[in-house]
Amino acid sequence: MPEIRLELPESFFFIVKFPGRKFTDEELYKIDAVNEDLRIETNADGDLEVLPPPFPETSRKNIAIDARLWIWAEKDKTGVCFESSAKFTLPNGAKRMPDAAWILKERYFALPQKEREERFTRIAPDFVIELRSKSDRLRNLQKKMKEYAASGVRLGWLIDPYQKRVHVYRQNGEIEILENPTHVSGEDVLNGFELDLTEIW
Numbered sequence: 095m096p097e098i099r100l101e102l103p104e105s106f107f108f109i110v111k112f113p114g115r116k117f118t119d120e121e122l123y124k125i126d127a128v129n130e131d132l133r134i135e136t137n138a139d140g141d142l143e144v145l146p147p148p149f150p151e152t153s154r155k156n157i158a159i160d161a162r163l164w165i166w167a168e169k170d171k172t173g174v175c176f177e178s179s180a181k182f183t184l185p186n187g188a189k190r191m192p193d194a195a196w197i198l199k200e201r202y203f204a205l206p207q208k209e210r211e212e213r214f215t216r217i218a219p220d221f222v223i224e225l226r227s228k229s230d231r232l233r234n235l236q237k238k239m240k241e242y243a244a245s246g247v248r249l250g251w252l253i254d255p256y257q258k259r260v261h262v263y264r265q266n267g268e269i270e271i272l273e274n275p276t277h278v279s280g281e282d283v284l285n286g287f288e289l290d291l292t293e294i295w
Contacts, residue, residue, distance in 0.1 A: 109141050116140035122189065123213050133178075138186040138241075145229055148178075152227035155255065155294050159223060160194050166280075166287045173198045173220065173284075183216040184245040190238065192222035196284060218246040221283050225294075226254045239263045249283040258295050 117125065117140065125142070126134055133145040148156060160177045167175045176195040183189050197219050202210070205217060222242050224235050235252050242250045243263045252261035260278050262270040272278060274295070280287035 109137075109143055111141045116187075119212070119214055133191060135181070135191055136187075136189045138184075138188045140187070148227050149229070152225065156193050156225055158293055159225065159253075159289065162289055163194050163196060163223075163287070166284070167196060170284075170286065171199075174202055176219070181214045182219060183214045184218050184241070186241070186245060188241060188245075189214050190242070192219065192242075193225045194223040195219035196221040218242070220248050221280070222247050222250045224250070224252050226252065226256060236261065243267065249281060251278060251289075253278075253291070253294060255294050260291070 117136070122134075122136065129144075131147055133147060135143045135145075137143055156178060160175070163175050167173055173196050176192075176197070178191055178193045180195060181189050181191045182195070197217065201217065201220070205215070209216060219242075222239075224239060226232065226235055232254065239250050239252050239261065240263065243265050246265065247263075248265045250263040252263065254261070258274040260272040260275055262272065262278070264270075276292055277288045277290055280289075
């Protein structure tokens with residue numbers, strides 16, 4: 095396969111289509127390696143969805159969110175959490191990199207060790223967070239959140255610090271928008287977890 099180097103024309107999301115072609119996991123790994131400064135996902139059609147790396151302020155907020163989720167998960171002991179470099183293959187074939195994710199231990203460790211060590215683990219998380227950054231278009235994130243719910247993700251938060259809203263996506267298709275909340279609850283999926291949003295706003 096020839097080297098595929100991608101150039102970002104601006105700071106926003108774009109799609110690269112290769113009609114009639116779906117890349118193998120090995121090919122996608124090589125594309126990631128050549129374009130290591132970019133975040134590359136694939137949709138269900140196999141198209142590459144490309145974003146710039148997070149800006150420093152978004153990175154700061156991501157780490158704050160990841161740290162709070164990890165601290166809770168260490169105490170709770172029922173699941174394992176992942177940060178934004180983890181890429182999951184969803185049932186529809188899309189490969190997604192949520193900003194934070196959590197999976198029940200019984201589900202995650204039911205996967206063979208070899209599969210857990212693959213570059214694109216074939217499992218839909220139980221819980222995901224997407225944090226909107228300066229480069230993200232809201233409608234693209236909303237579409238991704240609906241895809242997560244349709245793929246079996248039980249609870250998802252789309253955190254929008256620009257509008258000070260949290261879009262809560264549930265597996266049953268329900269979407270709730272919280273206006274300027276100080277906290278958001280993990281409900282019955284992450285029992286006892288609450289994320290303080292005051293530092294995110």
